[in-house]
Amino acid sequence: MIPALIALVLYAGALVALAFFAGDLAAWATPFADGWGSPWQGLLRGLFVALLFAGGLLLSVLTFTAVTLLIGDPFYESLSEKVEESEGDCPPGTGMPLWRELWVSLRDSVHVLVRAAGFGLLFFVLGFVPVVGQTVVPAIGFCVSGFFLTVELTSVAMQRRGIPVRERLRMLRGRKGLAVGFGTPLVLLFLVPFVAVFLMPGAVAGATLLVRDLTAENEATEAAQGPEEATAAPSSGPTPARW
Numbered sequence: 001m002i003p004a005l006i007a008l009v010l011y012a013g014a015l016v017a018l019a020f021f022a023g024d025l026a027a028w029a030t031p032f033a034d035g036w037g038s039p040w041q042g043l044l045r046g047l048f049v050a051l052l053f054a055g056g057l058l059l060s061v062l063t064f065t066a067v068t069l070l071i072g073d074p075f076y077e078s079l080s081e082k083v084e085e086s087e088g089d090c091p092p093g094t095g096m097p098l099w100r101e102l103w104v105s106l107r108d109s110v111h112v113l114v115r116a117a118g119f120g121l122l123f124f125v126l127g128f129v130p131v132v133g134q135t136v137v138p139a140i141g142f143c144v145s146g147f148f149l150t151v152e153l154t155s156v157a158m159q160r161r162g163i164p165v166r167e168r169l170r171m172l173r174g175r176k177g178l179a180v181g182f183g184t185p186l187v188l189l190f191l192v193p194f195v196a197v198f199l200m201p202g203a204v205a206g207a208t209l210l211v212r213d214l215t216a217e218n219e220a221t222e223a224a225q226g227p228e229e230a231t232a233a234p235s236s237g238p239t240p241a242r243w
Contacts, residue, residue: 003072004197010067011060018056022049051127054138055120058145061190062116065152066109068200073102076204080156083208091161101159108155108165115169116148146184147176153183153207154214161215171214182210 026045027034033041069076084090096104123141127133151172158168172179186203190196 003075004068004200006071007064007068008194008197011064015056015060019053022052025049025052047128051124054127054141055124057191058141058187059113059117059120061145061187061196062113062148062152064190064196065149065200066113068196069152069156069204070102070105070109073105074098076156076201077101077160079201079204080160080208083205084157084212087209087212104159105155108159109152111165112148112151112169116145119144119148142187143180143184145187146180146182147172148183149187149190150179150183150207150210153186153203154211156204157208157211161211171218175214175217178210182206 023045026048030045030048033044036044081090120141123137123144126137129137151168154168154172155165163171186199189199
């Protein structure tokens with residue numbers, strides 16, 4: 001829990017700073033509203049502050065997970081291995097040195113976070129749409145954050161199997177309901193102070209079991225496709241010309 005506690009202290013400081021300067025940021029970003037009368041100026045900038053802080057909270061959940069996994073990589077790797085061993089077998093791993101594993105983890109996390117930030121920017125803009133922006137958009141935003149949180153949490157077990165980040169995204173998109181259902185409740189719980197510190201080990205363990213299910217499904221699908229392709233292939237005769 002120490003890696004998560006260290007990350008929590010860092011993020012608490014960042015969120016306090018965001019809350020302190022949010023009003024100034026709103027005034028800087030909406031200079032066109034300087035001449036507006038009351039209450040429209042206050043409503044616009046209040047909405048901007050609320051959306052900015054909400055976006056910061058959701059993004060902090062994802063980056064908190066990435067930073068915590070990076071700080072505590074040896075601990076969470078060992079925890080994930082024990083979960084795999086308790087289920088029968090543990091993949092041998094890629095054999096990369098620790099510094100290389102940390103670099104790959106950092107690179108993959110940046111890839112995922114850039115995608116998540118793109119969605120966050122879109123939802124921030126949509127948040128200004130009346131009614132829908134304050135009801136439907138936040139709900140969709142939590143679900144999207146849940147998906148990307150699952151991507152981050154499964155990175156430990158996925159990286160052990162040498163699965164690149166693009167393939168991880170493809171696998172989880174194939175089971176979008178499972179990924180969103182696993183990650184969204186964690187996003188909501190991680191917003192509660194100190195809860196993430198205690199939940200991180202369990203979240204990594206659960207993500208490891210999820211990866212085992214996903215990889216088993218992929219292997220079963222590939223095994224089923226093999227005989228079908230062999231049956232469909234011609235057993236004799238010349239190979240037809242390809243144009």
